[in-house]
Amino acid sequence: MKxxxxxxxxxxxxxxxxxxxxxxxxxxxxxLGKGHPVDSEExxxxxxxxxxxxxxxxxxxxxxxxxxxxxxxxxAAPPPEAATPFERWDRLCANLGPLLMNPTEKLFxxxxxxxxxxxxxxxxxxxxxxxxxxxxxxxGRFETYGVTHALHVACVCSLLAQRLGWDRADQQxxxxxxxxxxxxxLALQGTLAAQAGPPSRRQREAIxxxxxxxxxxxxxxxLDDEPWLVAVEDHHERAGGGxxxxxxxEPGTMSQLLxxxxxxxxxxxxxxxxxxxxxxxxxxxxxxxxxxxPLAALLIKEFxxxxxxxxxxxxxxxxxxxxxxxxxxxxxxxxxxxxxxGRALGxxxxxxxxxxxxxxxxxxxxxxxxxxxxAQTFFPEALAL
Numbered sequence: 001m002k003x004x005x006x007x008x009x010x011x012x013x014x015x016x017x018x019x020x021x022x023x024x025x026x027x028x029x030x031x032l033g034k035g036h037p038v039d040s041e042e043x044x045x046x047x048x049x050x051x052x053x054x055x056x057x058x059x060x061x062x063x064x065x066x067x068x069x070x071x072x073x074x075x076a077a078p079p080p081e082a083a084t085p086f087e088r089w090d091r092l093c094a095n096l097g098p099l100l101m102n103p104t105e106k107l108f109x110x111x112x113x114x115x116x117x118x119x120x121x122x123x124x125x126x127x128x129x130x131x132x133x134x135x136x137x138x139x140g141r142f143e144t145y146g147v148t149h150a151l152h153v154a155c156v157c158s159l160l161a162q163r164l165g166w167d168r169a170d171q172q173x174x175x176x177x178x179x180x181x182x183x184x185x186l187a188l189q190g191t192l193a194a195q196a197g198p199p200s201r202r203q204r205e206a207i208x209x210x211x212x213x214x215x216x217x218x219x220x221x222x223l224d225d226e227p228w229l230v231a232v233e234d235h236h237e238r239a240g241g242g243x244x245x246x247x248x249x250e251p252g253t254m255s256q257l258l259x260x261x262x263x264x265x266x267x268x269x270x271x272x273x274x275x276x277x278x279x280x281x282x283x284x285x286x287x288x289x290x291x292x293x294p295l296a297a298l299l300i301k302e303f304x305x306x307x308x309x310x311x312x313x314x315x316x317x318x319x320x321x322x323x324x325x326x327x328x329x330x331x332x333x334x335x336x337x338x339x340x341x342g343r344a345l346g347x348x349x350x351x352x353x354x355x356x357x358x359x360x361x362x363x364x365x366x367x368x369x370x371x372x373x374x375a376q377t378f379f380p381e382a383l384a385l
Contacts, residue, residue, distance in 0.1 A: 001028050002121055003053035005114035013044060021058040027169040051113035085125050085382045088118050089133050097147040103183050103217045116175040123158035128308045128324050129379045130155055135309025146182055146189030152265045154178035157257055160298055174254055177231040181258055184213035194272050208244050211236055231255045257295055264299050278363040279310040304329045311364035316340050323378045326354055335378050
C-alpha cells in the first residue's frame, strides 16, 4: 500500500463533509473509515496536525470533480497521486531545508511525517532512478550539505529497510531518524564541508553532542517514539565500543544502518578539501573500513560498483553515464554521452557493459562543476509512474 499525506489532499476536504477515503497512520492502519464526518474546521485541523495518511489507490479512485479551466484550482500543481518521481524529488529538495532548520515550528512533526512519506514513495518507485538522483545532486553547494545529506541517507535507508524486510512502521521510523539525526548541526555540517582546516575545539564539542541535542529537540517537538529517538542518539555508536556520545558496545540495528549509510553516502559528496570519490573507490574504502559487516555488504550490493549517476569511460572510447544496475555489480547499463572520438551525441545510446566491446574501462572523475544532466532524459518511463 502506498500512502499519501492527508495534507496533500487538503483541497478535497472541508468541514461538514464526510471523508472521501479512509484515514490511516504511518503504518497503514485504518484510523477513520470512508464517510466519517468532519464536523468542523477544528476537527479537520486536528487531523492535519496529527500527520495522517490516505491510501494512494483509494484517493486516485475517488477523484474530485474537475475545476473550471479558468479557476485557481485548475492552475494548481497536479494532485500528489499523479506526481511524477521527479516532482516528488524537487518538492523534497525545496521544502526539506526550511523544515529541518525549524524543529520548533508548530507543525514540524506533521510535515516531517509528510516528507518521510514522500521519501518512502520514491524508494518504492524506481531504485535506479533514486540512486541516479542522489549521485547527480549538486554537491558543490556546501552550505546546503547537511540537508541534502539527510535526504540521501533517508532515501538509502528506506531502500535497505525494504530489502531487510522491515515492517512499514520501522521503514517510516528509520526514514524519520535519518532526516532528523543531524538537526542539531545542519548549519555546522555546511561550514565543515566548506572549510579547509580541521574542526576547531568548539566544533568538535558540537559534533560530539549533536546526537543528544537532536534527541532533545525531537522530544521538545513532541516526538515520543523511543526506537526512533534511540536510533538518533546512537547513530555514531559502534558495535564493540569506540563510538559516541555514550560509547555503547551493543547499539541497535537501526542506529547501525544510519551510521553506515551516513558514512557511505558522505564518500560520494565533495568537500572543500577533496572532490567526491569515484563510486568504485568509495565502495572499496567502505568495504575495507567495515570488514565482514552484513549491513555494509548490503549497502555495496544495493549501489553496485558503478551505481546509476556515475560517469564512466568504455573500452570503445565513449563517455557515458550509468543509468541501470546490471546483472553483475561491475556491468551496468550505460547511456553514452559522446562518440568514441569525443563528439557530443544528440541522443544517448544504451550500452550493455556486460558485452566485452562495451565494457567499462574506467570511472571518470566528476568535474569540479558537476555536469548537469536531466534525469528525465534517461528515465522517461518514470513520467508515467
